[in-house]
Amino acid sequence: MKLYWGPHTCAIGIHILLEEIGRAYETEKIDVQGGATEETWFKAINPKGKVPTLIADDGRVLTEFGAIAVWLARQAPDLGLMPTDPDEEQRALSLTDYVTGTIHGQAYGRIFMPARFEPQDPVHQTIGLGQASVKKQGETMLAEAFAIIADQLAGRDWAAGDRFGVADAALFYVERWASETNVPLPPALDAHLRQIKKRPVVARVMAIWGEQ
Ligand SMILES: N[C@@H](CCC(=O)N[C@@H](CS)C(=O)NCC(=O)O)C(=O)O
Structure with missing residues (x-):
């Protein structure tokens, strides 16, 4: 591979x-x-x-x-990176889809690449929907999404099932990116991020990437 x-x-x-x-x-x-x-x-x-x-x-x-x-x-x-229990599997897939489609694609997309979301027509330009407001919209979306995920993680060590898995790997990257925004990471997500960073496998990958 x-x-x-x-x-x-x-x-x-x-x-x-x-x-x-x-x-x-x-x-x-x-x-x-x-x-x-x-x-x-x-x-x-x-x-x-x-x-x-x-x-x-x-x-x-x-x-x-x-x-x-x-x-x-x-x-x-x-x-067991994907839970075998159907309810936990649904939870893992739902979280992963929310991370990739909504949190990454919609919220972070607006924050990191506002130009891609800014309407280009003159009407929108004159009413002031510029890149700054696109970014602001992304931050609002991100804060709402983080609150939803924080509720879903309450009382759990891992995103789905009883061990690290696919949904945790997805959450990991959007939790990391929060430090590059004005949106605070809720305590439940911060704790989840720290727990993932403690995994030796993750430390190895971070060392290869030269990131923290
Ligand atoms: N829907 C894709 C999105 C992947 C994606 O947006 N990757 C970014 C890096 S985080 C990328 O390659 N961006 C290059 C670009 O958009 O030009 C997925 O879930 O894999």
Whole structure:
């Protein structure tokens, strides 16, 4: 397997799951912030132009965080990275989808890349819906989403099931990004983030990424 990743990206959750399952893999670091995912060579691999992009051993190109994460969990079913109980499995998938689709795609998208969300027509420009207000909207969305997740984590050590899994790996990256925003991380999410960082596997990946 081969993982394409870039610093500060969501690909860290997939890198952690790769380490967790203990199978051989290689990685290639690319300059996502510098536009590497838009380059022709990368688009030839993943036309979506996104990391994480995982190449399976048979050469198939796997995309989308949630789908890659569940696929990796299935490679090592004994580790319980996806709960087998249907209710806990639903919870894991619901949380992962909320993280990737709403928290990452909608809220952080507006905060980190407001230009992509700013309406370009002159009417919107004149009523003042500029990038600053797009970013503000993203922060409001993020605070609301964090409050929802904090409620869902109450009384639990892990996002779903009774051990670290796919949903924790997803939550991990959006919890990390909070420090780069004006939105405080609720105590329950902060505790969850700290607990994940204590895992030796996570420490190894963080060392490779050169991040904290
Ligand atoms: N829906 C995708 C989103 C992945 C995504 O947005 N990745 C970011 C890094 S965190 C990226 O590659 N951005 C490059 C770009 O949008 O140009 C997923 O869940 O995997």
